[in-house]
Amino acid sequence: MKQKVVALLQKAVEVLIEQSVLQSEWIPDISVERTRDAQHGDFACNLAMMLAKSAKKSPRQLAEVIIAALPEDANVEKVEIAGPGFINFFVNPNAQHEIIADVLRLGSSFGKSDVGAGQKIQVEFVSANPTGPLHVGHGRGAVYGSVISELLRAVGYDVANEYYVNDAGRQMDILATSVWLRYLECCGQTFQFPSNGYKGAYVKDIARQFFDRINRDFCFVATEVFDGVPVDEPQGGDKEQHIDGLITKAQALLGRERYAQIFQEGLTAILADIREDLSAFGVDYQHWFFESLLVEDGSIEDALGRLDKAGHLYQKEGATWFASSALGDEKDRVVVRENGQTTYFASDIAYHMNKLDRGFERIINVWGADHHGYIPRVRAAMTALGADSAKLDVLLVQFAVLYRGDEKVQMSTRSGDFVTLRHLCDEVGLDAARFFYVMRKSDQHMDFDLKLATSKTNDNPVFYVQYAYARICSVLRQLEEKGLSRNSQQGLDNSALLSTDHEVSLVGLLAQYPEVVERSALKYEPHHLVHFLRDLANYFHTYYNAEQFLVEDAKLRDARVSLIEAVQQCLTNGLVLLGVSSPEIM
RNA sequence: GCGCUUGUAGCUCAGCUGGAUAGAGCAUCGGCCUUCUAAGCCGAGGGUCGCAGGUUCGAAUCCUGCCAAGCGUACCA
Numbered sequence: 202m203k204q205k206v207v208a209l210l211q212k213a214v215e216v217l218i219e220q221s222v223l224q225s226e227w228i229p230d231i232s233v234e235r236t237r238d239a240q241h242g243d244f245a246c247n248l249a250m251m252l253a254k255s256a257k258k259s260p261r262q263l264a265e266v267i268i269a270a271l272p273e274d275a276n277v278e279k280v281e282i283a284g285p286g287f288i289n290f291f292v293n294p295n296a297q298h299e300i301i302a303d304v305l306r307l308g309s310s311f312g313k314s315d316v317g318a319g320q321k322i323q324v325e326f327v328s329a330n331p332t333g334p335l336h337v338g339h340g341r342g343a344v345y346g347s348v349i350s351e352l353l354r355a356v357g358y359d360v361a362n363e364y365y366v367n368d369a370g371r372q373m374d375i376l377a378t379s380v381w382l383r384y385l386e387c388c389g390q391t392f393q394f395p396s397n398g399y400k401g402a403y404v405k406d407i408a409r410q411f412f413d414r415i416n417r418d419f420c421f422v423a424t425e426v427f428d429g430v431p432v433d434e435p436q437g438g439d440k441e442q443h444i445d446g447l448i449t450k451a452q453a454l455l456g457r458e459r460y461a462q463i464f465q466e467g468l469t470a471i472l473a474d475i476r477e478d479l480s481a482f483g484v485d486y487q488h489w490f491f492e493s494l495l496v497e498d499g500s501i502e503d504a505l506g507r508l509d510k511a512g513h514l515y516q517k518e519g520a521t522w523f524a525s526s527a528l529g530d531e532k533d534r535v536v537v538r539e540n541g542q543t544t545y546f547a548s549d550i551a552y553h554m555n556k557l558d559r560g561f562e563r564i565i566n567v568w569g570a571d572h573h574g575y576i577p578r579v580r581a582a583m584t585a586l587g588a589d590s591a592k593l594d595v596l597l598v599q600f601a602v603l604y605r606g607d608e609k610v611q612m613s614t615r616s617g618d619f620v621t622l623r624h625l626c627d628e629v630g631l632d633a634a635r636f637f638y639v640m641r642k643s644d645q646h647m648d649f650d651l652k653l654a655t656s657k658t659n660d661n662p663v664f665y666v667q668y669a670y671a672r673i674c675s676v677l678r679q680l681e682e683k684g685l686s687r688n689s690q691q692g693l694d695n696s697a698l699l700s701t702d703h704e705v706s707l708v709g710l711l712a713q714y715p716e717v718v719e720r721s722a723l724k725y726e727p728h729h730l731v732h733f734l735r736d737l738a739n740y741f742h743t744y745y746n747a748e749q750f751l752v753e754d755a756k757l758r759d760a761r762v763s764l765i766e767a768v769q770q771c772l773t774n775g776l777v778l779l780g781v782s783s784p785e786i787m
Numbered sequence: 788g789c790g791c792u793u794g795u796a797g798c799u800c801a802g803c804u805g806g807a808u809a810g811a812g813c814a815u816c817g818g819c820c821u822u823c824u825a826a827g828c829c830g831a832g833g834g835u836c837g838c839a840g841g842u843u844c845g846a847a848u849c850c851u852g853c854c855a856a857g858c859g860u861a862c863c864a
Contacts, residue, residue, distance in 0.1 A: 229804095230804080232804070234803080234806085235803095236807090237807085237810090238807075238808085241807070245806085245807085246804060247805095250806080250844065250845080253844070254843095254844080259844090260844070263843085283807075284806085284807045285806080285844065285845070286844080287806075287807070330864065332864095367864065368863060370863085371863070371864070372863080372864055373864095441863090518862085519862085520862050521862095522862095529791090531790070531860075532860090534861095534862095535861085535862045536862095537862085538862040539862055540862080542862085543862085544861095544862070544864090545864050546862070546864095548864095570791095570792075570857085570858065570859095571858055571859070572858095572859085573790095573791055573792075573858070573859065574790075574791070574858080574859040574860065575859090576791095597792085599792090599793095599857085599858090605855085640800085641799085641800065641801090642801080644792075644793090645792095645793075645800080646792095646856095646857070647799085647800090648792075648798095648799065650799090661826095662812070664826050665826070665827090666810090667826090668824085668827075669827095670825075670827050671826095672823080672824065672827085675823070675824055676823050676824095677823095678823090681822050683823090696794095709803075716803095720803065726803095728800095728801080729801090729803080732801065732802095732811080734815085735811080735812085736811090739811090742827055742828065743827090743828065743829090745823080745827075745828080746819090746825095746827065746828040746829080747828080747829095749822070749823070750823060751823055786824090787824075787826065
């Protein structure tokens, strides 16, 4: 309908250009908006105000001319000039009612479109280091990434989800060493656990299981392990040097093979845990991409080679630098350290090169907002590799600040003091957790009060939407129980009977759903969909309280039942996109 | 210090490429269940859109300055 209005205006503009009232170079994109106030009709256009200056006419005067040039259309009942020069369109209600038949005919496809035209698009999200279980901080990115993926699929993109596993690098060595130290405790050794090691209980569990299976093959006495290692911070030393010393010692004492074994033990256990948590959270991936692959197959060397060849690398102070500042970054970045090790950034360059080579038209990275400073250097790398960095969209997700009542919950993976994603799911349920996370614009700070969300009598809006769905299911059950007849075709044929304010606005809202899905997808803003669903539920609940659906008059009854069936379909379509269930009974 | 982001009702937040009287939920107060689920509905109060300028027919939205908060500013990941 919106498109029809735009088309009408376009024709009017063409006519006026012919009459030399307007000139074609003045014409902006014609924007038609839904009105907020029903008094202003269904659609409004600000064209007259935009063109008033160039046309040297007052906005209202120009609006009059435009309206005069509008072709007739059966769907448009009335066109008015209002306010400073808005052109308001009143749509014929019967034309609006067609949406009910459309929804019921399209079913689960209602709201889908093909604006993405099968373009390949990749969405990488969560990608948390496999050094511990996922906590509530990861939940928001997980839901956001998965909902964005579903939305993009709904508008026709060919979407691939990916999790980038940082299974190379120092953090993983710290984990492996932490597991080994806990294992040594199982062997009966006692010592001060490093302040910079991973202290979570899950590390002890992994070590215990490993110990039970392997027994004492990896045992060493504590004095030997700690001999020659720089002292830890509490003893006046440096915690980084201490843990690095322990890593070196672990590698030396265990040898390559045994170290790799304990390293794998930690990685696989935690990764399995992460996969399980995400799956239980309704998040599934097409690909799990391992950083170690980039190391093994020479991708990092390739990527650096390409940068070097193009003249973007130089040597300074024993390290190799990428001249990213020439490409928009704040300063140049090290890619190969003085000690010969490549940096995390070098891996990321290779990873993005790999993504580009896979032929995605668009690449989306969902990152924690604390990584925002990292974006320019990745774009610089893409540009340096000869790619169009505009292909990359980095979507930032602010971490939710967790509260228990008024008290802020401090979290740190290292100290093992955090609320896990699994705990959250157990407490508030999958539906509430997902809905809650995606309710707010993702790049905004968000307060997550556990006490509120975990209380059984909570006012979580997810129930409000689900309740609307369940209520409709209940009405449809009543229809059968009461043995009332139901003729769907008769319902559609008599949609003109749906003339109360509640019915008209409900029908109008249904018609907006496809636009909301498209906007949510293309702008990566799922919260619009959430707000829409709340509005739709609200309109329905109001309607429910105002009118009886199962009335004597069979024609009116069929018409009303068709309408609420359409609402039911629309609600569940939206909830499916959010990964939230549609309960038939509540 | 510099950079990015954010300041909207008591609280948590919406506000579409600048548009008509700035909205919702919660909280507070007052109504509605012999009728399809009251996890609901109706109504009321509550605002200097951080502050000050500017751009224009028109600014919460765009520009500048100031104030405040968060994050970033590693040869960590």
